[in-house]
Amino acid sequence: MHQGRPEAVIPARDDVWSTGLSEAHNVNVGPVERALSIVSGAMLSLSGLRRGSVPRLLAGGTLVYRGITGSCPFYRAIESRSRISLLKGVQIEESVTVNKPIHQVYLLWRRLENLPRFMSHIESVTPVGENRSHWVAKLTVPFRLEWDAEIVDDEENKKLSWRSLSGSSIEHTGTVFFHAAPAGRGTEIKVILTYTPPGGSAGAAVAVLLHRITKNEIRTDLRGFKAVAETGEKPTGAIRWSDRAPQRLAETEQQRARANS
Amino acid sequence: MRAVCWNGKREIRVENIPDPEIINLRYAIVKVELTAICGSDLHLYNGCIPTMKTGDVLGHEFLGEVVAVGSGVDSLRPGDRVAVPFPIACGNCYYCEHELFSLCDNSNPNGWITENLYGQPSGGLFGYSHMLGGYAGGQAEYVRVPYADIGPVKIPQELSAEKALFLTDIFPTGYQAAESCDIRPGDAVAVWGCGPVGQFAIQSAFLLGAERVIAIDRIPERLEMARSHSSAIALNYQNVDIAEALREITGGRGPDCCIDAVGLEAHGLGVAGWYDSTKHKLWLESDRPTALRQAIYACRKGGVVSIPGVYGGLVDKFPIGAAFAKGLTLRLGQTHVQKYARALLARIEAGEIDPSFVVTHRLPLEEAPTGYAIFNNKEDGCIKVVLKP
Numbered sequence: 001m002h003q004g005r006p007e008a009v010i011p012a013r014d015d016v017w018s019t020g021l022s023e024a025h026n027v028n029v030g031p032v033e034r035a036l037s038i039v040s041g042a043m044l045s046l047s048g049l050r051r052g053s054v055p056r057l058l059a060g061g062t063l064v065y066r067g068i069t070g071s072c073p074f075y076r077a078i079e080s081r082s083r084i085s086l087l088k089g090v091q092i093e094e095s096v097t098v099n100k101p102i103h104q105v106y107l108l109w110r111r112l113e114n115l116p117r118f119m120s121h122i123e124s125v126t127p128v129g130e131n132r133s134h135w136v137a138k139l140t141v142p143f144r145l146e147w148d149a150e151i152v153d154d155e156e157n158k159k160l161s162w163r164s165l166s167g168s169s170i171e172h173t174g175t176v177f178f179h180a181a182p183a184g185r186g187t188e189i190k191v192i193l194t195y196t197p198p199g200g201s202a203g204a205a206v207a208v209l210l211h212r213i214t215k216n217e218i219r220t221d222l223r224g225f226k227a228v229a230e231t232g233e234k235p236t237g238a239i240r241w242s243d244r245a246p247q248r249l250a251e252t253e254q255q256r257a258r259a260n261s
Numbered sequence: 262m263r264a265v266c267w268n269g270k271r272e273i274r275v276e277n278i279p280d281p282e283i284i285n286l287r288y289a290i291v292k293v294e295l296t297a298i299c300g301s302d303l304h305l306y307n308g309c310i311p312t313m314k315t316g317d318v319l320g321h322e323f324l325g326e327v328v329a330v331g332s333g334v335d336s337l338r339p340g341d342r343v344a345v346p347f348p349i350a351c352g353n354c355y356y357c358e359h360e361l362f363s364l365c366d367n368s369n370p371n372g373w374i375t376e377n378l379y380g381q382p383s384g385g386l387f388g389y390s391h392m393l394g395g396y397a398g399g400q401a402e403y404v405r406v407p408y409a410d411i412g413p414v415k416i417p418q419e420l421s422a423e424k425a426l427f428l429t430d431i432f433p434t435g436y437q438a439a440e441s442c443d444i445r446p447g448d449a450v451a452v453w454g455c456g457p458v459g460q461f462a463i464q465s466a467f468l469l470g471a472e473r474v475i476a477i478d479r480i481p482e483r484l485e486m487a488r489s490h491s492s493a494i495a496l497n498y499q500n501v502d503i504a505e506a507l508r509e510i511t512g513g514r515g516p517d518c519c520i521d522a523v524g525l526e527a528h529g530l531g532v533a534g535w536y537d538s539t540k541h542k543l544w545l546e547s548d549r550p551t552a553l554r555q556a557i558y559a560c561r562k563g564g565v566v567s568i569p570g571v572y573g574g575l576v577d578k579f580p581i582g583a584a585f586a587k588g589l590t591l592r593l594g595q596t597h598v599q600k601y602a603r604a605l606l607a608r609i610e611a612g613e614i615d616p617s618f619v620v621t622h623r624l625p626l627e628e629a630p631t632g633y634a635i636f637n638n639k640e641d642g643c644i645k646v647v648l649k650p
Binding site for chain 1: 279280281282284285286287333349351352353354355358366367368369370371372373376382385391394395396397405407408
């Protein structure tokens with residue numbers, strides 16, 4: 001769009017945090033759009049004058065202003081929000097109650113290789129030795145992002161924490177708290193995930209991943225975890241294998257074998 | 262297979278679509294013997310329910326033969342004849358464990374949509390929009406049934422399909438509406454809407470011990486069915502002032518229980534009717550609560566207003582003051598069919614009720630578009646359409 005969408009390479013931190021109001025920095029509307037903005041704004045203002053319509057006058061005036069200055073406050077609001085949050089990375093906190101005993105819920109998380117079954121941004125987690133695992137993010141070609149992580153805190157039935165090893169292409173931490181819900185209502189879990197671009201600048205793949213991970217998505221993922229823990233499967237509206245949302249082939253095959261065995 | 266597909270507002274087509282497959286362990290595939298068009302399908306037909314997509318298979322009332330089961334289903338085998346409840350329920354979550362099956366936590370893969378709308382995700386339903394799961398429905402030759410170990414109710418071969426079919430929705434829905442009223446000896450129950458759910462609410466109210474049931478509608482044949490089949494007192498709201506008539510009938514007290522079996526597409530009369538239909542057309546109000554307003558206004562003090570009629574969004578001029586002043590109890594929500602179906606099957610087998618009395622039209626599946634049109638327009642005395650694949 002203008003000045004590149006967040007998927008593109010993100011400038012270093014200083015650049016984004018600077019509040020310099022130089023004209024070059026302020027312009028966020030392309031030349032063609034500026035011209036169109038002036039023309040349409042002028043027409044709207046004229047019709048507003050003729051009809052005595054204040055809203056038309058105001059809207060027209062705004063369009064003319066952003067055409068002449070090349071500075072659009074709406075674009076700026078959208079851009080600055082997404083950029084700053086991308087560079088800070090994302091931290092998401094979500095809770096869900098699972099109608100299963102605490103130990104069962106803990107064990108399902110403890111085997112981190114289960115994560116791809118419900119975390120839609122994770123392609124695979126492969127154990128590599130004691131407490132270490134290799135993670136691959138689910139991104140479309142040509143983007144690719146993988147890292148190694150280790151479990152740094154493991155209190156049975158209470159807390160599980162892991163973090164990416166230093167030097168990874170993305171800094172990732174995850175913590176899950178387990179808590180027995182009152183009166184035998186299962187297990188409350190609270191999940192805190194952070195993804196941070198290392199060193200304050202992010203490559204395209206990191207930007208794509210950060211852009212994907214939203215609170216809504218993690219909440220939906222946790223509902224998927226809950227469904228797997230409670231019912232043994234994730235619900236789907238699909239009626240045929242071929243309709244399923246893009247899915248790991250190996251898992252589909254495994255599932256097909258299990259379903260038909 | 263052939264299936265009844267939604268193609269937009271009042272645009273229903275019978276199309277060829279691929280047969281369903283066993284995807285999850287707890288699936289079964291059912292070959293449909295008989296299916297029906299529900300009054301709530303008309304909300305989809307009229308475009309009142311968002312998140313429908315072209316090609317979606319409609320229908321949530323169906324009965325048929327199990328032809329395949331996943332490895333996780335022990336309770337069914339091919340050849341079983343089953344009626345399938347319209348709410349999809351996992352049987353494992355808190356709500357299912359408490360027999361609140363239609364509130365299932367796990368059955369709706371698109372729960373985030375209703376979570377944003379309603380604060381919590383709702384369960385999945387067959388053939389009822391993507392916000393309720395995007396599950397292909399039962400107006401088809403075959404249906405994929407999730408959690409098949411929980412929902413389907415086995416139906417004896419000797420019982421006719423028409424008698425058993427309505428265990429899937431409208432009979433339990435009418436029954437739950439009446440049961441929610443906590444009917445006591447001597448109670449008068451007023452029922453707004455004499456469509457199929459209203460008819461079963463009337464029957465159920467009598468089954469549960471109501472003294473009198475007052476049926477309210479404007480369609481003569483529906484009122485006639487309520488009168489002749491269930492001995493209800495029938496009131497046509499186009500001819501009488503309902504509030505006044507209900508006072509008269511109940512010695513000035515008002516009905517002990519009021520059931521709104523109409524829901525969001527109520528037809529209104531006079532200024533209020535015009536107000537609601539105008540706001541609805543301007544998208545300022547999603548639901549038209551004419552019947553609900555009357556029910557709250559008419560109900561006696563301390564009474565129960567039970568709402569099996571479907572509501573989806575926001576209503577305007579909701580008489581909360583009347584409900585508060587009279588200390589009313591409101592009971593509402595989708596039906597927990599799995600909770601009632603087996604007990605109601607026993608009542609059918611015992612001859613206490615024959616639910617097939619509501620059927621007025623029997624059509625082949627291929628004529629579903631005609632079925633929808635006459636049911637929607639209430640033409641040709643249409644009260645309930647069943648479809649045979």
